[in-house]
Amino acid sequence: MAKRGRVRPFPAVKIGVIGGSGLYEIPGAKRLAEIRAKTPWGAPSDAIAVVELDGVPVAFLPRHGRGHSVLPSEVNGRANLAALKQLGVEQVVAFSAVGSLKEELAPLDFVVPSQLIDRTRHRPDTYFGGGIVGHVAFADPFCPRLAAQLEVAIREAKLPGGRGGETLVCMEGPQFSTRAESQLYRSFGAGLINMSALPEAKLAREAELCYALVCMVTDYDCWRDGGSDVDIQMVIGNLSRNAERARGLLPLLLPRIAAATRTCGCPDASRHAVITAPERQPAATRARLASILPRYFGPVRKPRR
C-alpha cells in the first residue's frame, strides 16, 4: 500500500508522535502502513509507522531509530519533521527522557516544559538558508495549546508530575553534564535537561507544526550532593518504566488532540518569516521549502541553471 518517497496514502493522519529513548513503537496500535520517507533533507531516523490507536490515525517515528542506533547529535531533525509534515501531520507530540535539575521533579515524573535553553552545537537547526532568509518567532518554543492538553492528559492518567511552566536545557551530549554545568543550569532556574528537544522544536515551528514535549524524568543529573550521579544503568531502568507509562498515556491523549482546533499561532508561524526579496530567492531553495511550506513557496519549480 505504501509507496516509496513522498506519498500521501493516509491524508487524514494529522497527529505525529516522536518516540524518545525507550519508546520505539506503540504496542497495541493497529498498523496501517510503514512509510520509508525521503525529503529534500534526507531520510528520517527510521520508517514512519502509520498506526491507528482507539480510532485515531497516528504517524509514529522513533527519534533514535528502532534499536536506538542514532546519537542525539546525529538525528536528522529536518528530515524527521519534514517527513511528518509531508504526510499531512499538523500536531506533533514528542517524548523524551530527561534529567531533573530540581528536587521536586523526581525520577519517573512526567513533565511538560514551556521554555527552552539551547546548548546544542552541532546540529542543522533551520529549514531556511541557501539564499532564503527567514526568522520565526520562538518566544514560546512549545505550542502552548498542545502543551496544556498534554498536562491535562497526564493528570487524568494519574501519572506523577503533570506540572507545566518548567524550563528545559537541551545540551549536545552524548556525554552527560559535568557537575559545574549541572549547577550552572540550576542557577539559570532550569528544571530539566535533555539532548533531544532541539532542533525539533525550532524546525516544527518553521514547518508550522504544533509541537509539545512530554519529558519523562529518569534521574537527578549530577548536581545533587549525596545523591547518586547519573549513570546509564539507572537511566535505562527508569526508561523502560517510563516508556510503559507513556504507552498508557497515549490512549487518553490522542482523542483529545485529534478533536482539538488549532487556535494557536503555529499554523501561520512562517507566514511573515521570510525577508529575502522574492526575485532574489533561488529556485532550488524555493523548491525545497515548497515541500513543507507549499503555501509560500509552491508550486515547485525546476531549479534554474
Ligand SMILES: [Zn+2]
Ligand atoms: Zn500550536
